[in-house]
Amino acid sequence: MRKVKWDAFLSGICGFAVALGVVAAGARADVTTEKGASILVFPKVQADGTYDTVIQLANTGNSMVHAHCFYVDATPAGTWQETDFWIWLTKQQPTHWLVSSGRRVDPLDGFFNDGSGFDPGHVPPMSDFEGELKCVEVTESGEPMIGNHLKGEATIKVVVEQKGDGIGDPGATYGDVSKYNAIGIRGNAEAAAANPLLLDGQMYDACPAKLIVDHFATGAESPVVGRYGFGGQKSVVNGDANNVHLWSSVSTELTLVPCTEDFENQTAKSVTLQFLIYNELEQRFSASTTVNCYLSTELTKIDSPTAPERSAFSRPVLGTDVAHTEITPVVQPDGTTGGVIGVVERVVSVSGTTDTVSARAAYNLHTAGDLIPDDEALRDRITLPLWEAE
DSSP: OOOOOEEEEEEOOOOOEEEOOOOOOOSSSOOOOSSSSSSSEEEEEEESSSSSEEEEEESSSSEEEEEEEEEOOOOOBOOOOOEEEEEEEOOTEEEEETTTTBBOOHHHHHHIOOOOSHHHHHOOOOOEEEEEEEEEEOTTTTTOOOOOEEEEEEEESSSOOOOOOOSSSSOOOOTOOOEEEEEEEOOTSSOOOOEEEOSSSSSOOOOOEEEEEEEETBBOOOTTTTTSSSGGOOSTTTOSSEEHHHHHEEEEEEEEEESSTTTTEEEEEEEEEEEEETTTTOOOOEEEESSSSSSSEETHHOOOOOOGGTTTBHHHHHOOSSSEEEEEEOTTSSSOOOEEEEEEEEEEEEEEESEHHHHHEEEEOEEEEEEEOOOGGGGOEEEOOOOOOO
């Protein structure tokens, strides 16, 4: 008989700081967005009244798969809260649920009302939530196993429209959706899985040594909308010869989570990152920050939270409309470092005389290299809660 475990919220320490440093990249990166994996990460999940998220999870194998999943809520300032649950998937079974309402146990409810499938895997509803979702393939008794059978997607949708003011607050347009592929970490089929899950290239694939983002400079005009209406053309309303002026602005929201997490003690590793930004003329700019458990922010807030026009990511500073940014974990004086993974959302804001509306599009980051320190004790790892089968 299935046993579902749903723990109460557990608190830890989470924060956001600023620092400097560099680290060398490896040869290749193994995280995937296209293949089945044994660890699946949804870095950006929102269910906060304005946004909600549809999670799609599938078993790509021809046998039953069990997964132990963790919501990590970074919404309360200064805390890290975790809620876990279990789910079973029959062979080749896809399922989905809305984060705010969860996934119901009654198979008839699931089948006839939301299409989540017959398998009665209960997913708790989450409200006022922003953070990540991580699922690990396990045995029926809860021990980690390497099968590489999990694949997923997340769709973030606007459920309550909000007007914005441009770059600082792009607003949200009702009905807008933004979708990305979950990030998979594959296991070595010849290795024996153990707890902690070692992301060392031997038990499980390592996290990237470098993340790469190609993006617009914050404040650049959209090449589609332009300055005076769609397609850069002056717009006319109701046949009136008077032009209705529209101003467009593009911004980029970056979401990152550490690869190392301890779900037994509810702690995440602190990772310092260096950003190298190259404009279209190949001129280089830099910024840095430290991510302790979760970072989701518009790029200019990384180095200039109160004056976006002074940021290295802004159009006035970069001097060009597009840029190429490399994100590299920093090696600390004691040799410690750690990987991060994440997603990006491009936000196009269109402003008229009184209102600002926006449209979003998510995309996955490019990766380079494997982050595998020489000292085995310093390599990324995921620690699952201690489990005793009943």
